[in-house]
Amino acid sequence: CPIGSRGTAGKTINYCLANDLATLVWVANLASIELHPLLACGERVNEPTMIAFDLDPGAPADLIDCCQVGLWVRDVLDGLGLQSFPKTSGSKGLQLYVPLNRAGVTYDDTKPFAHAIARLLEKQHPDRVVERMDKELRGGKVLIDWSQNHITKTTVCVYSMRARTRPTVSTPVTWDEVQAALDARDPSMLTFEAPQVLDRVERHGDLFRPVVELEQGLPEFG
Numbered sequence: 001c002p003i004g005s006r007g008t009a010g011k012t013i014n015y016c017l018a019n020d021l022a023t024l025v026w027v028a029n030l031a032s033i034e035l036h037p038l039l040a041c042g043e044r045v046n047e048p049t050m051i052a053f054d055l056d057p058g059a060p061a062d063l064i065d066c067c068q069v070g071l072w073v074r075d076v077l078d079g080l081g082l083q084s085f086p087k088t089s090g091s092k093g094l095q096l097y098v099p100l101n102r103a104g105v106t107y108d109d110t111k112p113f114a115h116a117i118a119r120l121l122e123k124q125h126p127d128r129v130v131e132r133m134d135k136e137l138r139g140g141k142v143l144i145d146w147s148q149n150h151i152t153k154t155t156v157c158v159y160s161m162r163a164r165t166r167p168t169v170s171t172p173v174t175w176d177e178v179q180a181a182l183d184a185r186d187p188s189m190l191t192f193e194a195p196q197v198l199d200r201v202e203r204h205g206d207l208f209r210p211v212v213e214l215e216q217g218l219p220e221f222g
Helices: 021-029 063-079 107-124 175-184 194-204 209-213
Strands: 003-008 011-016 050-057 085-088 094-099 142-145
Touching (some): 050 063, 050 107, 063 085, 063 107, 063 142, 063 175, 094 209, 107 142
Antiparallel strands (some): 050 094, 085 094
């Protein structure tokens, strides 16, 4: 399969480009159940095409708490003129993506922006949100993990199954579905296995498609 490379600190790192069906079949044959790609594409590995917010609940907080925090993040982004798209992690959390798809954007642009959003939400909702990873701070709160926006970090791929006893899938959802699960206090409404996901694609198409197509400019944010 094709390989993308980049040099860093005198070293070369090779990346597999899973950009066609044959490569995906090859990956599957290696029993790679979970796929965790970078936030950039092809040879421009230093230029992320999107911003990711990984919402991770600290017990007893759960997926429903992530729904509330996700909606708060969405509202802030809406106020900045940015569309965002949610997906389940396929585990216990929720993830939000802000498509950019513009040349010249680097992690030096996206990471501080994501951090600023996380700090703002922690300031607005200190009893529900935390932006630092210290375990002692996370109990009963949702971590907004802004640090995913880095060239060394990867996030579980949309439609990837999770390697666990119940192989749930990281599934794109609508904001209406997030609100409905929050209103019902029912995390099962956002928990999907492979047959359900195939059904959803048949009915709704690819809800994640705008993340790889929509062009948006990153506003100034201080």
